[in-house]
Amino acid sequence: MGTRTFTYDNNGNTTNEGLWSNTWNWRNQMTQSSRTGPTVTVTYAYDADGNRVSQVNGSLTLIYPNEYYSYTGTTHDRQIPLPGYGMVATSKYKISASTSAIAYHHHDHLGGEHVDTDSTGATLEYTLYSPYGATLKTSGTTGYTNVNKFTGKQVDKDTGFYYYGVRYYSANYGRFLSEDPVFLDIGIENKILNDPQALNSYSYARNNPIKYVDEDGKMFGSSLLLRLAMPIAAKMNAYFHPDPVAAKQQFINSLHSGDWMIGTIGVEKTGVSIGRSIITETRIAAAKGLENITSKFKPTISQLLDTGEKFLGKGYKEIGKNGSGVFRSLDESKQFRIDQNSLKGLHTPLLSHGHLEVIEKGKSVTNNHVIIKE
Structure with missing residues (x-):
């Protein structure tokens, strides 16, 4: 070079x-x-x-009117997203010919x-x-x-x-x-910055682009964890690790472990494959009209947070007070819930868990209870 x-x-x-x-x-x-x-x-x-x-x-x-749509004087492009899978297709419309075509992305x-x-x-x-x-x-x-x-x-x-x-x-x-x-945003005292590979503020994906991705230009891994759910993740780890030092170290380690891998092929226990399975079973339950199910899969804390973000898609928001642990999708049709009562196992299934929910008219019509692997 x-x-x-x-x-x-x-x-x-x-x-x-x-x-x-x-x-x-x-x-x-x-x-x-x-x-x-x-x-x-x-x-x-x-x-x-x-x-x-x-x-x-x-x-x-x-x-760019929004992240899904763009146009010039001759063409209009509409990106078609599928929650958890990114942009799966693009509709291209040519103004001069009044025709459109679909391109599918693999x-x-x-x-x-x-x-x-x-x-x-x-x-x-x-x-x-x-x-x-x-x-x-x-x-x-x-x-x-x-x-x-x-x-x-x-x-x-x-x-x-x-x-x-x-x-x-x-x-x-x-x-x-x-x-x-x-x-x-997170300050120089935050212990996540103790990782030498993350100290270069220009580097991409912790200098490990095979394992990690950068979602939005803010750190690697899950933007949900870093921007909205870090306090919740800390509480979850504190529940599993009463020793505050152990809790903090476990949280840092989870960001660099296989539990947080993005897109490793052929390993069933990675967050991607487990997350997709949980999302799929939630969709199937909704299609069958089931109100409450308990997931067959037990993700780690990191995997559950990443699954929640993929389930919601971009533009989600936190419902209620900061740290409530309830997040809803931009179109109000999906909800990810990791509130304190669920984390403490105070209701069925009486174990620490989170929820992937399908929402209609502001109410949950399908609720997938996802037990957290300790």
Whole structure:
């Protein structure tokens, strides 16, 4: 690769990485990226919540009304999600022809879009990635382009940078272009930062991209655990480990153990396979009209939290007071509950457990009781 010189602003944002010069605003959001030979300038805009809403390159403007929809002057793309599995299809509508086509996405073990097919099963695109997400090989139908690539994230066609929500990621260098805001959010005294592999605030997935993924640019692993459920996870561990030192160490260790693995193939006890099984049995119970079931599977604390996030999908919110342990999906149709009464086993099945629930008209119609493996 040769020698590359990186420059930064006072907030630690990469202003030049040898090819692209980047401009950042006061919220540490990239507002422009440019290069010479050939000259390319791309500008970005964000809403008040920090979501990217537009991308402009010359005469081409790409608008993002939300994370599932984008349009230009000629095409409209609608991403179709399936909770727990990411974006499984894209509907592409061409304005000039008034026609639409569906592309189906087939993921690798990290959630990356590995193969795209049309409605007949014919291959539209095939992509092979390096461990850190650089494209090693791609082939497919002329004129077809899928912007969702490595770990299912959007890649900018011009810069090659991946948009991870909070930050941009360079797959060619295997690092983010700005520092992890989690370092400021959780404070320097938090013991999770004692892990040497997590101390580099630009590194991706604890420098282990085969085992971990980064969901939103904030640390690796589960964003539910790090952003919303860390206090709940601490209480759960305290219940199993009355010694506070042991509880804290067990929590840290769980983040780096096989119990927290994302996408390892062929191992039935990983969080991914157990989580999918729990979600599937919940859906089947709902389809049969069953009101209460007890799961056949016993996940660890980490696996249950990760399963809850996948069940809810993006945009979930906590119901009631902070730390209530009740989370509901964006469309109000699913609920993940790990309240204190459940954790203490004060009701059926009288063991520490959580709930995956299907909601209709604000009420639970199917409740899957998931016992936690101690």
